[in-house]
Amino acid sequence: MFKVDEYGFFIYWKSDGREGDVIELCQVSDIRAGGLPKDSRLFNQLSNKHGDTLEEKSLTICSGTDYININYQHVICPDAATAKAWLEGIRKITHNVKANNTCPMTCLKKQ
Secondary structure, eight states: OEEEOTTSSEEEEOOTTSOOEEEEGGGEEEEEEOOOOSOHHHHHHHHHHHGGGTTTTEEEEEEOSSSSSOEEEEEEOSSHHHHHHHHHHHHHHHTOGGGGGOOHHHHHHTO
């Protein structure tokens, strides 16, 4: 499961048999196409599972509370078209300047 909540505040995911995780979208500084994990064991495991198309169907979500301590979350989509759709969709949310002027009641829903 990989979703954005109905108000566009959070992105969350959960794999079968594993714990889920969440990122607050206001902390996302960039969404990048491609990008692979630097951990060689994880990279080899993903390469064996996804083959040569790994780079084109992956995304990297860069997030953090500042520009010094950045976290990179690598996401592997089912195919390249899905990766492109997620890239464009998340960028629309994170680069939306109108979101800075939201109604206070909408901000309260976040809590």
